[in-house]
Amino acid sequence: MRLSLxxxxxxxxxxxxxxxxxxRHGIGAVGLWRDPVAEYGLERTAALVASAGLEVSSLCRxxxxxGFDQRLDDNRRAIDETxxxxxRCLVLVPGGVPDRDLVAARGRVASALEVxxxxxxxxxxxxxxxPMHPVFCADRGVVSTLGQALELAAPYxxxxxxxxxxxxxxxxxxxLAADVRxxxxxxxxYQVCDWVTPLPADVLLGRGLPxxxxxxxxxxxxxxxxxxYDGYVEVEVFNEEVWARPFDxxxxxxxxxxxxxxxxxxDGGHDRLPVTP
Numbered sequence: 001m002r003l004s005l006x007x008x009x010x011x012x013x014x015x016x017x018x019x020x021x022x023x024r025h026g027i028g029a030v031g032l033w034r035d036p037v038a039e040y041g042l043e044r045t046a047a048l049v050a051s052a053g054l055e056v057s058s059l060c061r062x063x064x065x066x067g068f069d070q071r072l073d074d075n076r077r078a079i080d081e082t083x084x085x086x087x088r089c090l091v092l093v094p095g096g097v098p099d100r101d102l103v104a105a106r107g108r109v110a111s112a113l114e115v116x117x118x119x120x121x122x123x124x125x126x127x128x129x130x131p132m133h134p135v136f137c138a139d140r141g142v143v144s145t146l147g148q149a150l151e152l153a154a155p156y157x158x159x160x161x162x163x164x165x166x167x168x169x170x171x172x173x174x175x176l177a178a179d180v181r182x183x184x185x186x187x188x189x190y191q192v193c194d195w196v197t198p199l200p201a202d203v204l205l206g207r208g209l210p211x212x213x214x215x216x217x218x219x220x221x222x223x224x225x226x227x228x229y230d231g232y233v234e235v236e237v238f239n240e241e242v243w244a245r246p247f248d249x250x251x252x253x254x255x256x257x258x259x260x261x262x263x264x265x266x267d268g269g270h271d272r273l274p275v276t277p
Contacts, residue, residue: 001225003258004057004232006031006191010250011243015040018247019052025251029057031191031234034081046085056087057232058128058164058189065112066095066105066142075116082125088231089128089188090120091164096139105142110152113161121160128188129153130164133172135203146170146179153186162186165224166236168193168207171215180223187229192217192262193237200240207237209253210262217262233258 005027007018015036022030030049037045037059049056062078064071075092082090094109113127120127131149132141143149146163153161163186170176180187194213199206210217221233235254242250 001190001221001229001233002029002231003027003255004029004031004055004234005251005254006058006060006234006236007033007036008060009235009237009242009254010247011238013247015045016048019048019054021247021251022054023052025248025255027251027255028053029055029232029234031058031060031236032056032085032087033060034078037081037085042081042084049085055232056085057234058089058091058191059085059087060091061093061130062090062127063092063130064095064140065092065109067098067108070108070112070115072112072115075112076119079116079120079123079125079127083123087125089126089162089164091189092127092129093132094129094141094143097137097142102137102142106148109143113152113156117156117161121157126159126188127161128164129161130166130189131169132166133169136169141169145173145175146183147173147175150179150183150186158185162188164189164191165220166191166193167210167215167217167220168195171195171220176220177223180220180227184227187224187227188231189234190221190224190229190231191234191236192221193235205238205240207239209237209239209242209257210235211257211260211264221262 059082062075129149131143134144149163194208196208196213
């Protein structure tokens with residue numbers, strides 16, 4: 001499975017810097033974020049990525065549908081940006097619970113897709129609903145399982161609405177293997193990082209580099225590959241220590257880890273994983 005570097009993993013890198021680091025380390029794709037793209041310029045970004053010979057594995061992010069305005073205009077703009085970049089998909093973060101009514105919040109996700117799916121189809125853009133770990137349900141992700149995301153996608157063609165399989169968000173789910181197999185062609189993005197403990201005060205920053213934590217990334221990658229998924233494995237890490245490292249150091253480390261198939265990392269003779277029976 002080909003490697004992609006999500007821009008969030010080198011958070012302080014500008015668009016030209018993340019493109020440059022991908023090219024120099026032989027990483028064939030980049031996952032871009034809308035704010036840095038807007039800062040550099042959408043047309044300039046599209047031209048730079050194309051001239052570098054890179055593919056945009058995803059654009060992050062649209063969504064946040066659960067507020068009462070559902071951000072439909074912003075999401076139409078995000079779809080247009082995805083089309084302009086030629087990105088493989090637009091990642092949709094569902095949104096949290098604004099008023100303690102979880103059922104209604106999930107309903108607003110479904111109704112937003114009813115509006116946006118035809119718009120995306122006309123633009124040739126694939127929408128990828130990202131289920132999020134339950135710890136994020138209140139503030140950003142009322143869709144907590146891959147199964148729930150597949151139910152939201154089911155009314156639409158797989159070429160229009162699919163899902164993100166993000167290791168951090170789904171690894172804990174007892175139904176994961178069955179749901180990955182069921183997802184099949186609806187897997188529009190596969191993202192990896194690791195779940196490391198102890199978690200920091202800001203749980204959002206509790207992602208580790210692949211191989212440093214508790215997730216069976218070897219097994220999950222095999223499950224995703226067995227569906228026929230032909231996209232990239234995109235490394236997306238939110239971690240202050242990783243962000244403080246030089247971009248080249250992070251990229252070289254990821255290339256090395258990817259070459260091992262995300263086997264648990266052993267550094268200096270000390271396995272970073274906890275010993276388990």
